[in-house]
Amino acid sequence: MKPVKVGICGLGTVGSGTFNVLKRNAEEIARRAGRGIEVAQIAQRRSNPKCDTGTTPITSDVFALVDNPDIDIIVELIGGYTVARELVMRAIENGKHVVTANKALIAVHGNEIFAKAREKGVIVAFEASVAGGIPVIKALREGLAANRINWVAGIINGTGNFILTEMREKGRAFEDVLKEAQALGYAEADPTFDVEGIDAAHKLTILASIAFGIPLQFDKAYTEGIAQLTTADVGYAEALGYRIKHLGVARSTAQGIELRVHPTLIPADRLIANVNGVMNAVMVNGDAAGSTLFYGAGAGMEPTASAVVADLVDVVRAMTSDPENRVPHLAFQPDALSDHPVLPIEACESAYYLRIQAKDHPGVLAQVASILSERGINIESIMQKEAEEHDGLVPMILLTHRVLEQHISGAIEALEALSDVIGPVVRIRVEHLN
Amino acid sequence: MKPVKVGICGLGTVGSGTFNVLKRNAEEIARRAGRGIEVAQIAQRRSNPKCDTGTTPITSDVFALVDNPDIDIIVELIGGYTVARELVMRAIENGKHVVTANKALIAVHGNEIFAKAREKGVIVAFEASVAGGIPVIKALREGLAANRINWVAGIINGTGNFILTEMREKGRAFEDVLKEAQALGYAEADPTFDVEGIDAAHKLTILASIAFGIPLQFDKAYTEGIAQLTTADVGYAEALGYRIKHLGVARSTAQGIELRVHPTLIPADRLIANVNGVMNAVMVNGDAAGSTLFYGAGAGMEPTASAVVADLVDVVRAMTSDPENRVPHLAFQPDALSDHPVLPIEACESAYYLRIQAKDHPGVLAQVASILSERGINIESIMQKEAEEHDGLVPMILLTHRVLEQHISGAIEALEALSDVIGPVVRIRVEHLN
Numbered sequence: 001m002k003p004v005k006v007g008i009c010g011l012g013t014v015g016s017g018t019f020n021v022l023k024r025n026a027e028e029i030a031r032r033a034g035r036g037i038e039v040a041q042i043a044q045r046r047s048n049p050k051c052d053t054g055t056t057p058i059t060s061d062v063f064a065l066v067d068n069p070d071i072d073i074i075v076e077l078i079g080g081y082t083v084a085r086e087l088v089m090r091a092i093e094n095g096k097h098v099v100t101a102n103k104a105l106i107a108v109h110g111n112e113i114f115a116k117a118r119e120k121g122v123i124v125a126f127e128a129s130v131a132g133g134i135p136v137i138k139a140l141r142e143g144l145a146a147n148r149i150n151w152v153a154g155i156i157n158g159t160g161n162f163i164l165t166e167m168r169e170k171g172r173a174f175e176d177v178l179k180e181a182q183a184l185g186y187a188e189a190d191p192t193f194d195v196e197g198i199d200a201a202h203k204l205t206i207l208a209s210i211a212f213g214i215p216l217q218f219d220k221a222y223t224e225g226i227a228q229l230t231t232a233d234v235g236y237a238e239a240l241g242y243r244i245k246h247l248g249v250a251r252s253t254a255q256g257i258e259l260r261v262h263p264t265l266i267p268a269d270r271l272i273a274n275v276n277g278v279m280n281a282v283m284v285n286g287d288a289a290g291s292t293l294f295y296g297a298g299a300g301m302e303p304t305a306s307a308v309v310a311d312l313v314d315v316v317r318a319m320t321s322d323p324e325n326r327v328p329h330l331a332f333q334p335d336a337l338s339d340h341p342v343l344p345i346e347a348c349e350s351a352y353y354l355r356i357q358a359k360d361h362p363g364v365l366a367q368v369a370s371i372l373s374e375r376g377i378n379i380e381s382i383m384q385k386e387a388e389e390h391d392g393l394v395p396m397i398l399l400t401h402r403v404l405e406q407h408i409s410g411a412i413e414a415l416e417a418l419s420d421v422i423g424p425v426v427r428i429r430v431e432h433l434n
Numbered sequence: 435m436k437p438v439k440v441g442i443c444g445l446g447t448v449g450s451g452t453f454n455v456l457k458r459n460a461e462e463i464a465r466r467a468g469r470g471i472e473v474a475q476i477a478q479r480r481s482n483p484k485c486d487t488g489t490t491p492i493t494s495d496v497f498a499l500v501d502n503p504d505i506d507i508i509v510e511l512i513g514g515y516t517v518a519r520e521l522v523m524r525a526i527e528n529g530k531h532v533v534t535a536n537k538a539l540i541a542v543h544g545n546e547i548f549a550k551a552r553e554k555g556v557i558v559a560f561e562a563s564v565a566g567g568i569p570v571i572k573a574l575r576e577g578l579a580a581n582r583i584n585w586v587a588g589i590i591n592g593t594g595n596f597i598l599t600e601m602r603e604k605g606r607a608f609e610d611v612l613k614e615a616q617a618l619g620y621a622e623a624d625p626t627f628d629v630e631g632i633d634a635a636h637k638l639t640i641l642a643s644i645a646f647g648i649p650l651q652f653d654k655a656y657t658e659g660i661a662q663l664t665t666a667d668v669g670y671a672e673a674l675g676y677r678i679k680h681l682g683v684a685r686s687t688a689q690g691i692e693l694r695v696h697p698t699l700i701p702a703d704r705l706i707a708n709v710n711g712v713m714n715a716v717m718v719n720g721d722a723a724g725s726t727l728f729y730g731a732g733a734g735m736e737p738t739a740s741a742v743v744a745d746l747v748d749v750v751r752a753m754t755s756d757p758e759n760r761v762p763h764l765a766f767q768p769d770a771l772s773d774h775p776v777l778p779i780e781a782c783e784s785a786y787y788l789r790i791q792a793k794d795h796p797g798v799l800a801q802v803a804s805i806l807s808e809r810g811i812n813i814e815s816i817m818q819k820e821a822e823e824h825d826g827l828v829p830m831i832l833l834t835h836r837v838l839e840q841h842i843s844g845a846i847e848a849l850e851a852l853s854d855v856i857g858p859v860v861r862i863r864v865e866h867l868n
Contacts, residue, residue, distance in 0.1 A: 021580050021722045031647060031770035032579050034758060127577070133723035135577025143561070143569025145466050146455050146743030213465060271729060274708055288455045289567035289730060289740035295705060296726035306723035309580030321755040324468060336465035 003036030004316050007065040009087060010077035011044040014101050014128070016051035017305030018075060025309075033313045041065050066091045073315055075308060076100040085109050092116045092124070097319055099311040101128035101304055107202035107218040110209075114329040121323045125311035130203040131156055131280045133303030134296040135310065140284055141210045141331040147286025149211040151251040153433055156203040158278035158298045159187045159194035160226055160246040164263075165276040167234050168243065174229055186278060197223035197246065197261035204248035207282065208259050212252050212340065213332030217259070220342035224262035233355060233426060236397050237265050240383060242353075242430070243273040249431060256343040265353050265399075265430040271295075272433060283433055291433070346406040351380065351430035354398045354412070359420045368396065368421075371414045375407045393422055399430060437470030438750050441499040443521060444511035445478040448535050448562070450485035451739030452509060459743075467747045475499050500525045507749055509742060510534040519543050526550045526558070531753055533745040535562035535738055541636035541652040544643070548763040555757045559745035564637040565590055565714045567737030568730040569744060574718055575644045575765040581720025583645040585685040587867055590637040592712035592732045593621045593628035594660055594680040598697075599710040601668050602677065608663060620712060630659035631680065631695035638682035641716065642693050646686050646774065647766030651693070654776035658696035667789060667860060670831050671699050674817060676787075676864070677707040683865060690777040699787050699833075699864040705729075706867060717867055725867070780840040785814065785864035788832045788846070793854045802830065802855075805848045809841045827856055833864060 006022075008015050022029065022037055030036045042053055043062040059065060066074055066087055074091040076098060078084050084105050091098050092113070100106065106113070106126050117124045127137045131154065140152070155161050159181055166177040178195065181187035193199045201221040209216050226246050237244050247264035250257065266273040271293055275281040280298025285291045297303035318326050328334060358364045365384070372379060378401040385395045400408070412425045440456075442449050456463065456471055464470045476487055477496040493499060500508055500521055508525040510532060512518050518539050525532050526547070534540065540547070540560050551558045561571045565588070574586070589595050593615055600611040612629065615621035627633045635655040643650050660680050671678050681698035684691065700707040705727055709715040714732025719725045731737035752760050762768060792798045799818070806813060812835040819829045834842070846859045 017722075025580060025582055025721070028582050029580065031766045032762070034762075034767050133720075134726055135573050138572060138577045139569050139728075142748065143572045143744055144740065145747040146459060146463065146740045148459055148462050269708075271705060271708060274705060286567075286740065287459070288451075288736040288743070290734075290737055292568055292728070292730035294573075294726070294728055297724045300724075302722040303724055306578065306580045306720065309722070310577055313579040314576065317759045317761065318755075320759055321752075325751045325754055327751065328466070328468075332465045333468050 001035040003038040004073060005038055005040035005071050006073045006075060006312060007041045007043065007068060007071040008039055008075045008077065009043045009062045009065055010079070011042055011048045011051055012077065013301045014304045014308065015077040016048055017301035018077065018308045019051055019053060021302060021305045021309050029309065029313065033316050035316065037312050037316060040071050041068055062087055063090065066094060066096070071096060072319070073097045073099060073312060075312070076102060081105055081108055088113055088124070089116060092120050092122055095120055095122060097123045097315045099125045099308055099315060101308055103129040103199070103202040103206060107205040107216055110206070110216040114334070117329065118334055123315050123318060123326060124329060125315055126206070127311045128304050128307035130206050131282055132296070132298040132300060133306045134280060134282065134294045134298065135307065136282045136294045137210060139294055140207065142327055144284060144286050144289055144292070147288045149252065150285045150287060151249065152207050152211050152282065152284050153272070153431060154204065154207065154248045154282035155245050155272065155275050155280055156248050156282065156298060157194055157200040157246060158280060159191070160200070161275065161280070162186050162278045163195070164226060164244060164246060167229070167231055168238065171231055173231060174227060195227050196225035200246065200248045200261045204250055204259060204261055208250035208257060210331040211250060211284070212257055213330065213336065213338050214257060214340060215337055217342050220259060222260040222262070222345040226263050229263055233428060236355065236383065237353065240381070240397070240399065241268050242266060243268050244428065245273065247431065252340070253349070255347060256341040258348045259342050260345060260348060263428050265428055266433060270433050346409065348405050349402050350405065351402050351432070352400045352408050353428040353430050354400065355426035356396045356398070356415060357393045357422045358396055359422065360392055360394045361420050364420045365396070367418055368415060371411055372400070375411050377403050377407055377411055435469040437472040438507060439472055439474035439505050440507045440509060440746060441475045441477065441502060441505040442473055442509045442511065443477045443496045443499060444513070445476055445482045445485055446511065447735045448738045448742065449511040450482055451735035452511065452742045453485055453487060455736060455739045455743050463743065463747065467750050469750065471746050471750060474505055475502055496521050497524065500528060500530070505530060506753070507531045507533060507746060509746070510536060515539055515542055522547055522558070523550060526554050526556055529554055529556060531557045531749045533559045533742055533749060535742055537563040537633070537636040537640060541639040541650055544640070544650040548768070551763065552768055557749050557752060557760060558763060559749055560640070561745045562738050562741035564640050565716055566730065566732040566734060567740045568714060568716065568728045568732065569741065570716045570728045571644060573728055574641065576761055578718060578720050578723055578726070581722045583686065584719045584721060585683065586641050586645050586716065586718050587706070587865060588638065588641065588682045588716035589679050589706065589709050589714055590682050590716065590732060591628055591634040591680060592714060593625070594634070595709065596620050596712045597629070598660060598678060598680060601663070601665055602672065605665055607665060608661060629661050631657035634680065634682045634695045638684055638693060638695055641682070642684035642691060644765040645684060645718070646691055647764065647770065647772050648691060648774060649771055651776050654693060656694040656696070656779040660697050663697055667862060670789065670817065671787065674815070674831070674833065675702050676700060677702050678862065679707065681865065686774070687783070689781060690775040692782040693776050694779060694782055697862050699862055700867060704867050780843065782839050783836050784839065785836050785866070786834045786842050787862040787864050788834065789860035790830045790832070790849060791827045791856045792830055793856065794826055794828045795854050798854045799830070801852055802849060805845050806834070809845050811837050811841055811845055
């Protein structure tokens with residue numbers, strides 16, 4: 001069979017990785033796919049001196065590529081929402097299949113993109129948009145198709161995980177590690193997307209949709225960053241047998257879908273608590289399979305290219321099939337998506353780590369315990385440290401049983417109003433991930 | 435669309451799990467697959483009082499089911515090589531697709547089965563044959579399709595991993611834990627398949643074929659069991675920073691394919707070294723994705739059913755497509771399989787843990803070091819314990835760098851011939867899994 005012709009839009013890190021993998025493993029890929037995959041044209045705004053594109057035709061106009069009648073599949077790797085959205089919509093309009101690594105685009109404009117793709121009978125594949133080289137979208141959408149998914153929990157931002165790993169292993173402060181991560185190229189000059197959880201929320205939004213069969217609803221995701229985390233809390237968590245990870249959690253409950261990214265205490269003996277450095281991992285809990293975990297490099301040139309090229313092979317196989325029999329974009333048939341609502345954070349349920357700075361008075365613990373018990377909050381364990389010398393304050397650390405966020409918020413307000421409690425109460429969610 | 439009709443052969447643990455998952459999640463599965471999956475008939479030799487099959491027609495003749503013209507897909511869950519092989523071949527001959535959880539059947543008769551399936555244009559799906567609820571065959575065959583796979587390493591027998599976990603955590607002896615595993619139902623009355631590595635070798639044979647695109651060659655797999663492992667070695671490994679796991683390793687080298695199951699020291703900080711109890715995990719190293727890991731329940735009623743039903747959904751989607759565009763049974767096109775040979779164990783390369791019981795004489799270490807260096811074996815580290823009181827022998831533990839098995843075998847022969855070395859030298863392979 002003659003090779004399938006692919007156009008690559010964007011020749012940055014992932015674009016050049018994709019070009020290189022397609023070239024280096026061309027024979028291996030053809031042995032699998034049954035036909036070759038040929039890069040027919042590349043669109044790039046700036047040339048990439050690190051990528052030897054040989055005789056492959058290059059254009060600076062991404063739209064020329066999308067309009068090229070010889071090209072069957074467009075690989076969108078330019079990132080962002082604006083040009084990328086226009087490009088993908090026009091590619092679909094032109095009847096071309098699309099492979100993208102763009103999590104922001106899918107999380108924010110995915111519903112519109114998939115509706116248009118359905119109308120035109122084309123495939124939009126996006127394995128590379130979540131967790132780089134880990135084929136977790138395929139696992140969730142196909143491998144676990146027998147299951148009613150209960151929850152998904154993932155370390156899906158390598159930068160954040162690198163920072164937390166360094167904080168724990170070396171007792172370093174957040175700001176200090178962030179600067180190193182920027183110097184190493186793990187973190188952007190503006191680290192907001194990574195450390196504030198926005199990047200993770202994009203990915204979690206996608207995972208939640210394919211896990212539960214709901215439309216993409218990035219605007220309803222709750223995000224809380226790791227910039228406020230102190231080495232003190234990292235240390236206390238460790239002493240209690242937990243690790244702190246920046247976790248994306250999507251859970252299906254009778255009331256609705258929880259969709260939240262925040263620092264999270266996880267028992268240290270869980271496999272996912274031991275995922276360190278820039279590595280990613282996603283846990284999925286299904287009613288039949290139980291808990292599974294998928295681990296690997298969540299970013300980087302070739303791991304992400306691995307996902308892009310796997311999508312290309314999938315598209316090559318599926319492009320001649322009846323669109324009705326393809327794997328649906330969001331795992332569930334478009335007319336069978338659920339309107340189960342995404343819950344506001346106050347309606348989410350979790351266990352909690354609370355750190356209270358209290359004056360070293362008798363009776364403080366009784367006051368604290370009473371505020372919690374009035375709101376039906378059960379204490380799982382408590383750790384009271386020695387008074388710190390410089391201020392005479394006692395850090396009191398509590399772990400609670402699972403409770404609605406709104407009850408904890410009310411309790412924290414009441415705790416902070418106590419005259420013996422000084423400064424804000426630190427609240428970190430706890431997930432046991434059984 | 436009208437439901438696809440499925441016949442289940444065998445209503446044991448996995449059979450009843452499959453029936454239950456299809457019934458319980460019928461709506462969820464139809465929302466995904468776009469059509470229902472209906473169990474039209476069940477064949478069982480003995481009735482299973484634990485499974486309420488309602489009004490589903492039952493026959494005691496598995497071949498009646500295979501010849502039933504109303505049935506599109508046969509689910510083979512009777513196990514074994516004999517009747518199962520006949521059943522599957524006849525189902526294919528009758529133009530039916532097959533889903534099976536039978537690792538022995540695929541590892542031993544897969545080449546013949548897939549050739550016949552190709553001839554008849556039907557699909558034989560076997561995700562459930564390896565690592566139960568973990569969709570690792572899909573990950574390797576599709577999710578990592580961009581990669582040249584370097585190696586696969588897996589904990590793929592839950593019974594063995596349960597025994598090793600208990601030995602390490604509680605210092606218990608092999609025989610003692612085996613008896614408990616039998617009482618708990620984790621191990622069969624005849625535990626040979628599990629503890630001697632035969633079951634793991636069946637699964638590894640399958641993983642190796644789809645990783646490297648080679649025909650199934652179970653007869654060439656090297657297997658070594660865990661029955662000889664002592665708590666002493668488990669403890670020494672721990673002291674050196676390693677865990678002992680019963681690992682299946684398949685590695686592609688310039689000379690050929692290594693295919694081996696044996697006890698293995700793994701650095702304790704590797705994620706896979708922390709996979710405990712009956713859980714399974716498979717690591718895959720590809721040239722683009724790097725190392726990925728897939729973890730979950732490797733056996734059990736519903737985890738295995740999860741894989742069977744996911745295969746059913748895949749078959750439902752692919753059955754109407756052009757057979758040439760389907761995912762090939764062994765990941766690579768049948769005419770593009772490789773004849774890269776499977777290596778005998780003597781030609782495999784590994785690092786080694788050696789335990790030598792020596793008389794407490796000066797000069798023994800020099801003799802040992804000289805034997806190793808003559809054969810080009812470099813020592814990575816050495817640990818010499820105090821003489822044990824009862825016999826005055828000194829356990830000397832060596833970790834070597836990577837070397838061909840034949841050189842280690844030669845060295846061990848020479849070491850055992852030393853007059854100061856008493857009894858056999860213990861040899862356990864070491865894999866760093868970077």
